[in-house]
Amino acid sequence: MIVKVHRNLNALPGVKIWSVSPISGPNHGRVVAHATGVRMSQCRFVISRPGQLRVREKGVRSVFAWIVGQLEGIDIHNLRYPDATIEAMPAVGETTPQQQIVFHSFNQDDFETVSGLVVTSAREVVAAPDGRCMATISISQ
Numbered sequence: 001m002i003v004k005v006h007r008n009l010n011a012l013p014g015v016k017i018w019s020v021s022p023i024s025g026p027n028h029g030r031v032v033a034h035a036t037g038v039r040m041s042q043c044r045f046v047i048s049r050p051g052q053l054r055v056r057e058k059g060v061r062s063v064f065a066w067i068v069g070q071l072e073g074i075d076i077h078n079l080r081y082p083d084a085t086i087e088a089m090p091a092v093g094e095t096t097p098q099q100q101i102v103f104h105s106f107n108q109d110d111f112e113t114v115s116g117l118v119v120t121s122a123r124e125v126v127a128a129p130d131g132r133c134m135a136t137i138s139i140s141q
C-alpha cells in the first residue's frame with residue numbers, strides 16, 4: 001500500500017506521533033492511523049508550495065509537507081477508522097537508514113540532510129519513534 005506520512009501537529013507535548021494516509025482506495029486522503037514508527041520504501045518528499053506560503057504568511061502551523069512511499073512496516077498507536085485496511089508490521093528493523101532528514105516549516109524550503117543536502121527521494125525512510133526521519137538516499141540526486 002502506498003501511503004502519505006507526516007508528523008502529527010496535534011500530539012501532546014513530548015509525544016512523537018506520525019499520521020498515515022493511504023493515497024488510493026476508500027480511505028484515500030484520510031488519516032487512517034497514528035503510528036509511533038513507520039518504514040517505507042521508494043519514497044518521495046513532497047512540499048505543497050502554496051501551503052508553505054500560507055503557513056509563512058499566517059505564522060500558523062499546518063500540514064503542507066509529507067513523505068509518500070510504499071508501506072513496509074508500521075507500529076500503530078491507534079486506528080482512526082475500524083474499516084481501514086492497514087495491519088501492524090514492525091517498523092523499526094535491525095537496520096536503520098543512516099541519513100537524518102529535517103524540515104522546518106518556517107525557515108526551510110526543502111527537506112534536507114542535517115548537512116544541508118536537499119533531498120527529494122529516498123530508497124528507504126524510517127519515521128522513527130523518537131520523531132526523527134531517517135533515510136537511505138543516493139547522494140547523486
